[in-house]
Amino acid sequence: xxxxxxxxxxxxPCLPNLLDRILRKINYVVHELNEWAYVYVGLYGYSxxxxxxxxxxxxxxxxxxxxxxxxxxxxxxxxxxxAVGLLTATCGLAFGVFEYKIMWSSGFTNPTTDGFLVGFLVGFLxxxxxxxxxxxxxxxxxxxxxxxxxRFKVNHPELSNKLEGAWSxxxxxxxxxxx
Numbered sequence: 451x452x453x454x455x456x457x458x459x460x461x462x463p464c465l466p467n468l469l470d471r472i473l474r475k476i477n478y479v480v481h482e483l484n485e486w487a488y489v490y491v492g493l494y495g496y497s498x499x500x501x502x503x504x505x506x507x508x509x510x511x512x513x514x515x516x517x518x519x520x521x522x523x524x525x526x527x528x529x530x531x532x533a534v535g536l537l538t539a540t541c542g543l544a545f546g547v548f549e550y551k552i553m554w555s556s557g558f559t560n561p562t563t564d565g566f567l568v569g570f571l572v573g574f575l576x577x578x579x580x581x582x583x584x585x586x587x588x589x590x591x592x593x594x595x596x597x598x599x600x601r602f603k604v605n606h607p608e609l610s611n612k613l614e615g616a617w618s619x620x621x622x623x624x625x626x627x628x629x
Contacts, residue, residue: 485524488586489593505593512596523588527581535574542569 483502486509490501509518546553546565553561595602595613603610 531577534577535570538573539566539570
């Protein structure tokens with residue numbers, strides 16, 4: 451009984467302070483390490499830390515925090531890379547099945563599994579590298595649109611109208627889902 455009282459009275463008061471410090475560090479890391487900062491580094495030449503702060507502030511001021519949190523472009527590119535990896539893995543598996551002797555003599559101890567794994571790794575890594583260019587382009591477009599929506603409307607009025615219509619529809623759908 452005495453030890454339990456000691457732990458609750460002496461040790462637990464430190465726990466909220468410790469948890470608060472841990473959560474502050476996690477929050478700092480989440481806001482400092484974001485993929486959007488690379489766009490600012492490339493466009494404006496800022497240091498990474500100031501670019502991360504600027505992008506976080508930009509999205510917060512625009513009210514785009516939820517959009518950035520639910521940003522799907524990176525996930526879509528990852529899924530596409532997985533699909534390409536599985537496709538090339540299937541080709542590697544087929545090669546391992548049909549050319550078993552060649553792979554065995556090359557040092558592969560389990561040609562079908564090894565063919566599958568090598569095919570997957572090659573396909574996944576190559577498509578990830580190629581699709582990272584697409585992701586970076588989309589990120590740059592989002593940042594440019596967030597910073598200069600008027601310039602986008604002046605230079606591309608038709609696309610701007612389509613985007614505004616889609617945005618309005620998405621916001622209506624989001625509000626109807628909340629109610």
